[in-house]
Amino acid sequence: MNKPWFDDGNIIISAGGKRFKVHRSILAAQSAFFSDLFSVADADGTNTSDGCQVVELHDSPAEVADFLRAIFDSSFFDANPASKPPAATICGVLRLAHKYDVPYLRRRALAHASRLVPRTYKQFVDRALTESTADTYFRLADVALETGVNWLLPTVLEACARSLIYAPKVRPPVPEATVARCAAGVEAVQAAGDERIARLFFNTTKPYCLPLRVNACADSFRELQGDWESQLFPAAGRSWKDCENAMRSGLCTICFPAMVAKNAAWTEQYWDGLPAMFGLGSWSTLESERREDLRYSNA
Numbered sequence: 149m150n151k152p153w154f155d156d157g158n159i160i161i162s163a164g165g166k167r168f169k170v171h172r173s174i175l176a177a178q179s180a181f182f183s184d185l186f187s188v189a190d191a192d193g194t195n196t197s198d199g200c201q202v203v204e205l206h207d208s209p210a211e212v213a214d215f216l217r218a219i220f221d222s223s224f225f226d227a228n229p230a231s232k233p234p235a236a237t238i239c240g241v242l243r244l245a246h247k248y249d250v251p252y253l254r255r256r257a258l259a260h261a262s263r264l265v266p267r268t269y270k271q272f273v274d275r276a277l278t279e280s281t282a283d284t285y286f287r288l289a290d291v292a293l294e295t296g297v298n299w300l301l302p303t304v305l306e307a308c309a310r311s312l313i314y315a316p317k318v319r320p321p322v323p324e325a326t327v328a329r330c331a332a333g334v335e336a337v338q339a340a341g342d343e344r345i346a347r348l349f350f351n352t353t354k355p356y357c358l359p360l361r362v363n364a365c366a367d368s369f370r371e372l373q374g375d376w377e378s379q380l381f382p383a384a385g386r387s388w389k390d391c392e393n394a395m396r397s398g399l400c401t402i403c404f405p406a407m408v409a410k411n412a413a414w415t416e417q418y419w420d421g422l423p424a425m426f427g428l429g430s431w432s433t434l435e436s437e438r439r440e441d442l443r444y445s446n447a
Contacts, residue, residue: 152216159186160202161216164209168216169200178219181248207247211240218245218253227256229263235284238264239291246295258297258441261288265303267438269419272303282311286320289330297441299434302422309333336425344414348407357403368398 152168159172176183185203195202205212214237218225225233225241233241242257244250264284266272285307292300308320308330320327357365372394392411395404423429 151213152220154220158200160197160200161205161212162202163205163207163212166209166213167197167202168213170216170220172201175216175219178253179248179250207244208240210236211244214240215244215248215253218256219250225253225256227259229259232263233260235264235287239287242295242297243291254295255442258300261292261297261300262438262442264288265300267435269416272419273415282307282315282318283321285311286322286326286330290322290326293326293329298428299438299441302426302428302431302434305330305333305426306337306422309337313338333426340418340421340425344411344418347414348410357400365399365403368395368403371398 151166152170154169154171157169157171159170159175161168161170172182172186176186182203186201195204214225218241225231225237238257238260241253242261245253245257265288285304288300288304289308292298292304311318311320312327312331312334320330372391392408395407399407420431423431423434428434
């Protein structure tokens with residue numbers, strides 16, 4: 149059911165030139181907004197087609213289609229975590245479930261969105277925000293800002309800020325206001341990356357080191373400084389893994405673990421400070437908000 153259309157439907161929802169014929173009683177039962185809207189339309193006697201009321205929505209037709217399918221087709225937007233709906237579907241359903249006051253569907257969309265982003269330090273390090281494209285995180289940022297879901301934002305805004313650092317000329321697929329909110333964190337993210345590089349490579353005056361390896365490790369440190377000074381951006385990720393591999397082959401069995409430990413300490417401090425970096429309070433406050441938003445789900 150790519151385009152919700154029931155021959156026995158009695159209300160037509162129109163968006164962007166696309167029409168969806170559905171059952172008004174079901175839609176009204178799920179949404180106080182539509183219940184009120186249909187009552188007003190009855191009183192006004194407005195807009196009919198083939199004997200059905202026509203209600204015009206000023207939303208993306210693709211998002212309206214997903215939103216209506218989520219209401220009328222139980223298999224389309226399953227609450228089961230294993231169903232893994234596409235990020236675009238999650239964002240569209242969340243936006244419209246919030247806008248049109250469908251609480252159970254908003255919770256379900258938030259539960260799916262919650263699984264797209266790291267919520268703990270371990271998840272942040274293990275997943276490194278590499279499972280989705282930059283476009284996904286910009287869309288998540290846009291819908292989280294629009295719907296006031298602050299607990300989704302720290303790692304999402306951080307990923308967007310890094311994308312703006314890596315690819316400043318690429319136009320994200322979201323409104324300028326969302327891009328500006330993401331860009332507000334670029335300076336802080338870049339400063340944290342500079343601090344990481346300084347802590348790892350330039351605050352180390354000499355190797356730690358096995359006595360017979362001092363000169364070799366010193367040479368490796370200098371080479372790493374030159375190779376990674378402009379490349380090692382913040383947060384655990386592929387760049388860090390490449391650097392770690394280079395250190396493993398170039399440093400001794402004392403210096404290498406010491407450098408890994410220094411990076412782990414930096415990364416944990418960076419994670420702890422992410423909410424404050426974007427003016428979002430603390431992780432504990434955000435986790436309380438998440439639990440409240442999802443209190444009837446298993447996420």
